[in-house]
Amino acid sequence: MALTTKDQTAKFFPLLCNKFNITNIKQDILKWDKEWEAAIASSTAADVLKEISYLLDDSSIIYVDMESVRLILRNIQERAARSLRKTLHRGQFNTIWLLLDASEQRRHILQGLEKASEAPGTLWGQGNRALCPDVTVSNFLLEGGKGFIGFLTRFLEVFDSSDPAFLPNSWWEQASNLPNPWWKQTSSNDASRQRSKSTKLVFETATIDRNAFIGLFLLFSSESIxxxxxxxxxxxxxxxxxxxxxxxxxAHSLALAKATLRDKPLVRCENCTKTPEDIGQGVRFMVCSTCKSKLKFEVHYCSQSCQNEDWPVHKKACGKKEVSKGLSGTKDDDLWQFGSGQLGPIADMMRNLPTNQDGTVDIANVGVGPCKGRRSPAAERQADMLEADKEADYFLFTASNVPVRFVIDDPGAKMVFRINRRMIMTQTADSGLEPMAEYMLKHRSGFPGLSRDVILKQLCAEHGNNTTEKVVEWERKSRERGVSIGTVIESLSKDFMKVFGHTFSKWYGFLLICV
Known part of the structure; x- marks a missing residue:
């Protein structure tokens, strides 16, 4: 297949961009992407083929050898597959990708889209985005980036099973049996054109271009990564x-935990705290008009009655200060990203941790707190001693029952240890004891009057007779995980703050569930 003139190639290139009035990519790439995603969401395959058919018919294309065109497509796909496998061969790609900040993930995806849009080898350049509803930044960032990993996996599976690889998409494939849209606009004298070869040719040409664009996108995005x-x-x-x-x-456990975060805050009624999903039936939430107009701040209500009920509270700040109740999961909740279910108790515990003015955890004041169940007498003694001595991280007892005050100097390890301690002493989670025990056994089992057996015996008295078995299993798994610094707590405190900063303590709740 070849275009009759070089000029005709040039006129195809901006065709779909002009139709959707897309911003120049060099002017504002984020706006460019946003406009393309809106255009894709509002279009059908028939819309796109109709636009293509205005220029692309038998008079514009010489139907020479579709096999040669398929070979060109295969060449692009082979380059893409090699690049993907080279990237994956580096090891732990899924973990690395999911751990990346969303802004970094977006940057790599946009770079792939930009280069694919400008690369030679396709008829419509960036206009191919109109043929690819499955190739969008929002799709790829779903579930913390799992959408992108799933797309790479599907491409390689199709590539290995067919030649060339036509990535399936039901939206696009609906157009395979459509007549050319411009047929309805031809005069009766042109009836012979209604059975033109263009019916099959336009769709086949566009399908090849769609898959060539996908191949180029995967090539350039994987090269960027x-x-x-x-x-x-x-x-x-x-x-x-x-x-x-x-x-x-x-590391993979952390990556999977990160992928479970909400991608946007919930909307909750400021009065009854329900979300639109809780109420159902397409309810439309209202906002306080005064706060929105004067402060550009939104306080949501599910109904007029809820707004009226909340007015005695809200009127004190209405239009004057950005004040809300910081309901769980909303934008005014520092932990809005955390989901519910089994993570709910962890998130609730994190919300109650004392903080400094800058939002960081006040480590010194992370105490024990009230227990939701019943502590053993030994655990009750431990809790009382810890509440009385805020500087101590734990009290160990020698074989002759002499208390040994255990204090951690490293701030990162101290915070992780105390979060574990709070969870196990307040019984807000089953996890927490094992990493604490692992850490104390490493740092105190050689202390005069203490030994591994003495420490484990104390922990069994405090937290149950099966504690030794749980700790031994934890240590075995730590070795299998390849924890390089000695204990999970030390491993956590070494590098994670570099990535998550003051939100590190929030992430740790996820780690307790995953590891």
Whole structure:
């Protein structure tokens, strides 16, 4: 297949961009992407083919050898597959990708889209985005980046099973049996054109262009990621440090935990606290008009009655201060990203941790707190001693029952240890004891009057007779995970703050569930 003139190639290139009035990519790439996603969401395959058919028919294309065109497509796809496998061969790609900040993930995806839009080898250039509803930044960022990983996997599966690889998409395939849209606009004298070869040719040509664009996108996006991994670029190096220093299992657990976060805050009624999903039936929430107009701040209500009920409370700040109740999961909740279910108790515990003015956890004042169940007498003694001595991290007892005050100097390890301690002493989670025990056994089992057996015996008295078995199993898994620094707590405190900063304590709740 070849175009009759070079000029005709040029006129195809901006065709679909002009139709959707897309901003120049060099002017504002984020706006460019946003406009393309809106255009894709509002279009059908018939819309796109109709536009293509105005220029692309038998008079514009010489139907020479579709096999040669397929070979060109296959060449692009082979380059893409090689690049993807080279990237994946670096090891732990899924973990690295999911640990990346969303802004970094977006940058790599946009770079792939930009280069694919400008690369030679397709008729419509960036206009091919109109043929690819499955190739969008929002799709790829779903579930913390799992959408992108799933797309790569599907491409390689199709590539290995067919030649060339036509990535399936039901939206696009609906157009395979459509007549050319411009037929309805032809005069009766042109009836012979209604059975033109263009019916099949336009769709086949567009399908090849669609898959060539996908191949180019995967080629350039994977090259962008591989470049950052190889050169340990600024947005990549801290993630690589985590992967290299914590072991395969543990880093992947963190990555999977990160992928469970909400991608946007919930909307809750300020009065009854229900979400639109809780109420159902397409309810439309209202906002306080005064706060929105004067402060550009939104306080939501599910109904007029809820707004009226909340007015005695809200009127004190209405239009004057940005005040809301910081309901769980909303934008005014520091932990809005945390989901519910089994993570709910962890998130609730994190919300109750004392904080400094800058939002960081006030480590010194992370105490024990009231227990939701019943402590053993030994655990009750431990809790009383810890509440009385805020500087101590734990009290161990020698064989002759002499207390040994255990204090951690490293701030990161101290915070992780105390969060574990709070969870196990307040019984807000089953996890927490094992990493604490692992840490204390390493640092105190050689202390005069203490030994591994003495410490484990104390922990069994405090937390149950099966504690020794649980700790031994934890230590075994730590070795399997390849924890390089000695204990999980030390491994956590070493590198994770570089990536998550003051939100580190929030992330730790996820780790307790995953590891």
């Amino acid at each position: 591989l470049h950052d991994i190889t050169h340990r670029s600024m947005g990549m190096k801290d993630v690589l440090n985590i992967v290299e220093n914590t072991g395969t299992y543990f």
